[in-house]
Amino acid sequence: MFTLGFPAAAFGTNCYVLAPGPGQECLVVDPGVGVEAQLGEVLAEHGLKPTAVLLTHGHLDHVYSVTPVCGGxxxxxxxxDDRYRLKDPLATLDPGLVGMLEQQFGRSATWQEPEDVVEVSDGEHLELAGLSLAVRHAxxxxxxxxxxxxxxxxxxxxxQVDVDATVLSGDVLFAGSIGRTDLPGGDGNAMQRSLRDVVLPLPDSTLVLPGHGPATTVxxxxxxxxxLQGL
Structure with missing residues (x-):
């Protein structure tokens, strides 16, 4: 499977491109702040054609470029359960962070909801761009x-590594850490259940591609x- 990841221009969010191979259809995962130019270069260099955009969750740093990447x-x-966040993720962002984005990119932060939003559910299997994916609600x-x-x-x-499967973990699991639960919509008890019931049952031979930071394994x-200790 062709896989390429690179960090967005802010917040260190990982954007991934997945495809059966070069020159084929591909998926874009979590297009964050300012990824359009680099994403375009990756697609052109490897002859890839996006067919869908996957979002691990609705926080601004993971969805900021979703609408221009989808292109209608x-x-x-x-x-x-995160569908509502695509209506206007800027509305729930701290004004100081909005100001930081505007200062960094020299223009007002704006938002337009994607035209075609597809809601997925736990256990659903997706067949996209020649790849088979399972949705794990966490x-x-x-x-x-x-x-x-x-x-x-x-x-x-x-x-190089003894792995035979891959999980795109978003901000559920990082190398050495987990996603924070103190933001609006976060829930520490729910996170504990997700780690126990969704993450820990994954085979050890699973490669983890997280929303921030380096790859790791289960x-x-x-x-x-x-x-994960004591769960």
Whole structure:
């Protein structure tokens, strides 16, 4: 599976591009702040054609560029419980952060809702761009946080790490940490249940591509992540 990830221009949010291989249809995951130019370069360099945008949750740093990336043609896939966040994620953002964005990019922060929003649900299987994905609802960071699981791994990874599946964990699980639960819609108890019932049952041989920071594996996090101990 062709996989390329790069950080957005703000908040260090990882944007991912997934495809069966170069020159084929692809998926864009979590297009954050200011990713359009770099995303365009990646698509052109590898001859990729986006067919859908997947959103692990509705926070601004993960969805800021979803509408221009979708371009009124592609569907934006998000869990139903976070659907409301796409109406105007700027409205729930601290004014200081909005000001920071405007200062950094030299223009007013604006928002337009995607034209085609597709609500997904727990356990749903998606067949998109030649890839098969399973939706795993894992609330706690937000009400509608999800992880997307695939039975494939990025090209070149299997020979270096003992993995045979991939999960895009969004802000549920990071290398050595988890997503915060003190923002609007966050719930510490829900996060504990998600870690226990959704994350821990994943096979050790699962590669984790998180919403922020480096990739990791379920085996490594099970052994070292302090937030998974004792669950």
């Amino acid at each position: 043609v592609l569907g934006a896939y998000i869990h139903g 609330p706690g960071h937000t009400e509608g946080s999800v992880m997307f699981s695939l039975g494939e791994v990025p090209d070149g990874v299997a020979g 085996e490594h996090e099970r052994a070292t992540n302090p937030y």
